[in-house]
Amino acid sequence: xxxxxxxxxxxxxxxxxxxxxxxxxxxxxxxxxxxxxxxxxxxxxxxxxxxxxxxxxxxxxxxxxxxxxxxxxxxxxxxxxxxxxxxxxxxxxxxxxxxxxxxxxxxxxxxxxxxxxxxxxxxxxxxxxxxxxxxxxxxxxxxxxxxxxxxxxxxxxxxxxxxxxxxxxxxx
Numbered sequence: 375x376x377x378x379x380x381x382x383x384x385x386x387x388x389x390x391x392x393x394x395x396x397x398x399x400x401x402x403x404x405x406x407x408x409x410x411x412x413x414x415x416x417x418x419x420x421x422x423x424x425x426x427x428x429x430x431x432x433x434x435x436x437x438x439x440x441x442x443x444x445x446x447x448x449x450x451x452x453x454x455x456x457x458x459x460x461x462x463x464x465x466x467x468x469x470x471x472x473x474x475x476x477x478x479x480x481x482x483x484x485x486x487x488x489x490x491x492x493x494x495x496x497x498x499x500x501x502x503x504x505x506x507x508x509x510x511x512x513x514x515x516x517x518x519x520x521x522x523x524x525x526x527x528x529x530x531x532x533x534x535x536x537x538x539x540x541x542x543x544x545x546x
Contacts, residue, residue, distance in 0.1 A: 388458065388459040389459055390455045390456040390458070390459035390460075391455060393452070394451070394452040394455035394456050395452075395456055397448055397449060397452035397470055398449070398452040398453050398455075398456040398467075398468045398469075398470050399456075399467055399468065399469060399470075400414050400417060400418070400469050400470055400472075400473050403417045403469055404466070404467035404468060404469035404470075405467055410466050410467050410469050411466070411469055411472045411498075411501065412472075412498060413469070414469025414470075414472035414473055414476075415469075415472045415473075415475075415476045415494060415497060415498055415501075416494065417473075418472065418473045418476040418477060419476060419480075419490055419493070419494050422438070422441070422476075422477065422480060423485065423490055425441075426438070426480075426485055427485060431485075434482070434485070435481055435482035438477055438480055438481045438482070438483075439481055441477050442474055442477035442478045442481065442525075442528070445470065445473050445474040445477060446474045446521055446525065448470075449470035449471065449473065449474055449517070449521050450516075450517040450518055450520075450521050451517060452470060452517065453468050453470055453471065453516070453517035453520040453521055454516040454517030454518075454520075455517075456468055457516060457517065457520060458516070463519075463520075464512070464519070464520050468520060470521065471520050471521040471523070471524035471525075472497075472501065472524055474521055474524055474525055474528070475497055475501060475524030475525055475526075475527050475528035475531075476493070476494070476497050476528065477528070478525055478528025478529060478531075478532055479493045479494075479496060479497040479527075479528045479531035479532050479535060480493050480532075481532055482536070483535055483539070484539070484545055486544075486545060488544050488545065489535070489539070489544055489545065492535060492538060492544055493531060493535055496530075496531035496534050496535055497527060497528055497531040499531075500526075500527035500528075500530040500531050501524055501527040504523065504527070505530065507526070508523050508526040508527055508530070509523070511523040511525075511526050
C-alpha cells in the first residue's frame with residue numbers, strides 16, 4: 375500500500391497558527407466590515423496616538439520607526455502563514471500590512487489631530503491607488519508582497535505629509 379504525501383502547507387483546508395492569525399488580523403480588526411484595511415489603519419492610528427502621547431517628543435520619530443520595523447518583521451511571516459492556510463495570495467482580512475504602512479506614514483509627524491487625519495487619508499489613498507512602483511511590490515512572494523506594497527504606500531504618504539508640514543499647510 376502506498377501512502378499519500380501529507381497535504382502542502384498552502385492547502386486552503388489548513389489552519390494558520392493562532393499567533394499568526396492574531397498578528398495578521400491585528401487581533402481581529404481585519405474581520406471588521408466593510409473595508410478591513412481601512413479599519414486596520416484606523417485602529418493603528420488610534421493606538422499609536424495613545425502610545426506616542428506617552429513617548430517623549432524627541433524620541434517619537436525613532437519609536438515610530440522601530441514600531442514599523444517590528445510590525446514588518448513579525449507581520450511578514452504571519453501574513454505568509456495566514457495566506458497559505460487561506461489559500462489566497464492576499465486575503466482582505468490580513469491587515470498587518472496596513473498597520474506597518476500606516477506607522478511609516480506617521481514617522482516624525484507631530485502628535486496632532488490634523489496630522490494624524492492627513493496621515494490616515496494620505497496612506498489610504500496611496501494604498502488603494504498604488505502608484506508606480508507600489509503595484510509591482512505586490513508581486514513579491516507571499517507575506518513579503520502582502521506587507522511591502524503597503525510600506526511603499528506609507529513612504530509615499532510620509533513624503534507628501536512632510537511636504538505639507540514643511541510648507542506649513544497642516545500645523546499653524
